[in-house]
Every structure is written in structure tokens, then in C-alpha cells.
Amino acid sequence: MFVAPRYGTGSLADLFPSLLAGLGVPGEVDRLGLGCTADRICVLLVDGLGAEALAANADAAPFLSSLVPAELAAGFPSTTATSLSSLGVGVPPGEHGIVGYLINVPGYDRLVNSLRWRLHGEGPKVDLLRELIPEQFQPNATVFERAAADGIAVTQVAPHYQAGSGLTRAVLRGCEFRPNVSTGDLVAGVAEALRAGDRALVYAYHGDLDTTGHVRGPSSDAWLLELAHVDRLAATIAEHLPPNAALVVTADHGMVELDARIDFDNTPPLQDGVARLGGEPRARHVYTTGGAAADVAATWQEFLGADFHVLSRADIIARGWFGPTVSPHVADRIGDLVVVAAGSRGIIRTGAEPLQAMLIGHHGSLTPAEMNVPLRVHRT
CATH class of the missing domain: 3.30.1360.180 (Gyrase A; domain 2)
Structure with missing residues (x-):
């Protein structure tokens, strides 16, 4: 049984436009009907956290399980580069163009790794950031650019390797980048960024659950223990939210x-x-x-x-x-x-x-x- 992407009504691509509408950005529509009118919003993206896996392991995630359950559908394919692109640009893959992990780009004799922004396989070393300019490869304005243009303080809190990467420049550009070195540092970075300006939007990325699922499997004890850490991370961010703020937790895909x-x-x-x-x-x-x-x-x-x-x-x-x-x-x-x-x-x-x-x-x-x-x- 397949799940059809719910573009326009219930997909990852609809999340940030809905939040921007709540923040009062002109031209944005609350496609999801969230009604989230907070002045300060943090979106925590937990790489690899499927809705089915969370529901099946509710005891390991008491904070997340205490919140009203809802789901979004990832786009196709359900992979990190495509999902982060849909999230960051607010449009489906057919418009932002990141249609998979390894994709053909006319003019290159090797496939392009869209997550790492490099050519795949053996061959001469190529500086793809210079040849395949991310801002030209994906020219649509990102949700962060649209938010910043309306005066919102926009910050990305993520591992240092994502700063200035091809994918970041292509689909997540337009915000201040704050690298984090630990989960505690991630919480501190989010708390600080949420207090900037009259309105603030923070995007935070956490990738350890995905890595654990790939290497140990999403049914492993290691994955379950990591889920408990993710739950505590979300709860700690919630504890440090300023007044009239919201924490939104989602993911880019599940796993089998x-x-x-x-x-x-x-x-x-x-x-x-x-x-x-x-x-x-x-x-x-x-x-x-x-x-x-x-x-x-x-x-x-x-x-x-x-x-x-x-x-x-x-x-x-x-x-x-x-x-x-x-x-x-x-x-x-x-x-x-x-x-x-x-x-x-x-x-x-x-x-x-x-x-x-x-x-x-x-x-x-x-x-x-x-x-x-x-x-x-x-x-x-």
C-alpha cells in the first residue's frame, strides 16, 4: 500500500508556508490549517523519525506522545535531500528539482549526489559548488528568504558541515547559520535565536536518529534509546521557549x-x-x-x-x-x-x-x- 504525497494540503512542503502565514507574512497561506499565530516559532526536524515508529514506541517518547498527534506526508522520494528541499522552498519536488539522492544532471557524465553536492563514482575531482551553482540550480525563493524579507529574524541551528553546503545554499538559504556542537548547544542556540527581533523563526536539525536507524536498524534497542534522547531534546527546547512561542516537531521521512x-x-x-x-x-x-x-x-x-x-x-x-x-x-x-x-x-x-x-x-x-x-x- 502506497501513501500518495498530499501536496498543497498535508505535505512537508506545506509546513513553513503555513507557519509564515501565522507570522503574518503577506502572500503566505495556512495550507495545513494550523492556526499557529505565535510570534516566535522553532521547527525541530528530526531526521528519520517516522510517524508509525513514534506511535509504536510512545512509551520511549513521553513528551512527543503527550502532544496532539498529527501527521504530514513526505514528498517523493521519501529521502533527506528531497524532503529538506520541499520543506525549505515550500514547493513539491517537481518545482524545486531535487528529485532524488543520486540524480542525472544534463552535461555531467556522472550522477550528482544532491545531499552532498558532489559527483558520484570514480572520475576526475570536480568542485561542484563552482560548476553547479546551487542558487541557480534551485532559483525559487526559500521560505527563509521570504520570512527575512518581511522582517522576521530567521536562524538555522544545525551541524557545522551544513553551513554553506550545496544543499543549504540551494534550498535553505536566507537565514543566519548557527552551528551546534552538541544537543545542549542546539538547545542553547534555539533559545537564543528565538529571542531575536519582534518575530523569530528558527529551524533546527537533529540527525542522530537517522544515523542510528541506518546502521543499527529502526527496530533496534539503539534506535529506541536514541528516540528517548530525541524526546528529551524536544522537551528541553519546550522548557526554554519564550512567551508566545511554539515548538513544531516533524521529520523528513521514516524508515524500514x-x-x-x-x-x-x-x-x-x-x-x-x-x-x-x-x-x-x-x-x-x-x-x-x-x-x-x-x-x-x-x-x-x-x-x-x-x-x-x-x-x-x-x-x-x-x-x-x-x-x-x-x-x-x-x-x-x-x-x-x-x-x-x-x-x-x-x-x-x-x-x-x-x-x-x-x-x-x-x-x-x-x-x-x-x-x-x-x-x-x-x-x-
Whole structure:
């Protein structure tokens, strides 16, 4: 069972525009009906926290579980680079253009890693920040730029490696960046930033739960213990909110554990007619050689069976999974075929992506565990 992205009514892309409307920014609409009119708002993004996983482990997260439960849907694919782009620009992937983890960009002989803003695989070293200018690659105004233009003090509190990164410049630009070195420092940074100006908007990122889920699995004791730390982090931020403020907690995707893997690098039938394989194990962009798309689609569907949906670019655009509008230059980044996991398997690459192939937890598809993310609001 797939969860369709609820663009315009209940997706990650709708969160910040709804909050900006509550902050009084002209032209913004409360698409989610939040009615959040606080003067100071912190959005805490917990990487990898699925709504299903939170509900199933409510005892480990008493603070988050005490808040009124609500959900948002991630966009497609349900992966960090795409979700943060939808969150930061306030539009679906078909408009902001970050349509996956590894994507084809015309003019390059290798795939672009949109999360790390570098070329994937072996080849000459390229300074992609100089060649593929993030502000030109994604030229739409971000929600932070729109908020700052209306006089709101906007701050991002996140690990230092995200400062000035390609993804930050592309989809999260327009705010003051405050690097944090620990969870305590994150709380202190949020508390300080919320007291700036007459109105303040703070975006805080926490990534340890996602890392734990990838390496140990989202059903592991380690993940459950990390969830308890995340809950305490959110509760501590709530304790330090100034008057007339709100804490909004959400995530970029959930996660599943693979029970079987198909290794593209050691499966010759899947390689025929494939020029490049992008995306990630649960949502693959398949870029085919000239005229081979139909044959590749038939081969892949027969080999993979009902656990995967093999769709053409035209089919997946028609389904609206990338949004109601897909710009022509964005369509060129989507695979000739898009292969989406329906079961608990994934398509790995032990040769080209050895570290990713070893991970236990994965995401990217449209299953409820991957797509549905929590939305929790605490107000002072």
C-alpha cells in the first residue's frame, strides 16, 4: 500500500508556508490549517523519525506522545535531500528539482549526489559548488528568504558541515547559520535565536536518529534509546521557549529494514540497457541507453515481481508523485524509469555503493512507514 504525497494540503512542503502565514507574512497561506499565530516559532526536524515508529514506541517518547498527534506526508522520494528541499522552498519536488539522492544532471557524465553536492563514482575531482551553482540550480525563493524579507529574524541551528553546503545554499538559504556542537548547544542556540527581533523563526536539525536507524536498524534497542534522547531534546527546547512561542516537531521521512537485497552489480539481467542507476535502494532512477526503456522496464518488472513497481517517467509524472507541476528541466533529471519498492526489499550496489549496501535501515519509497512523518506542536 502506497501513501500518495498530499501536496498543497498535508505535505512537508506545506509546513513553513503555513507557519509564515501565522507570522503574518503577506502572500503566505495556512495550507495545513494550523492556526499557529505565535510570534516566535522553532521547527525541530528530526531526521528519520517516522510517524508509525513514534506511535509504536510512545512509551520511549513521553513528551512527543503527550502532544496532539498529527501527521504530514513526505514528498517523493521519501529521502533527506528531497524532503529538506520541499520543506525549505515550500514547493513539491517537481518545482524545486531535487528529485532524488543520486540524480542525472544534463552535461555531467556522472550522477550528482544532491545531499552532498558532489559527483558520484570514480572520475576526475570536480568542485561542484563552482560548476553547479546551487542558487541557480534551485532559483525559487526559500521560505527563509521570504520570512527575512518581511522582517522576521530567521536562524538555522544545525551541524557545522551544513553551513554553506550545496544543499543549504540551494534550498535553505536566507537565514543566519548557527552551528551546534552538541544537543545542549542546539538547545542553547534555539533559545537564543528565538529571542531575536519582534518575530523569530528558527529551524533546527537533529540527525542522530537517522544515523542510528541506518546502521543499527529502526527496530533496534539503539534506535529506541536514541528516540528517548530525541524526546528529551524536544522537551528541553519546550522548557526554554519564550512567551508566545511554539515548538513544531516533524521529520523528513521514516524508515524500514530490508529483509532481502537485490544486488544490481551482480545481476547481469538488470544491467542490460542501463546507462546509469540513480536514486537509492528503495526508489531507483534508471537511466537507460537510447531506445531501451521499454525492454528494460519489462525485464525489471518480470525479474523483481510484485514487490516493486517499474514506472516510466511519463507514468510517474502523471501520477503526481513529484507534484502537480513538473518543470521541463526537472523532468530531465528523473529516470527514464523509476523503480519503487512496495515490499521490504531494496536494490543495492555492492560495487558502486558498498557502504550503503551494508546499511540495515532504508527509505525512499511510498510505504506508510517511510512516507508518514509526525507533526507535533507545543505552544507557550
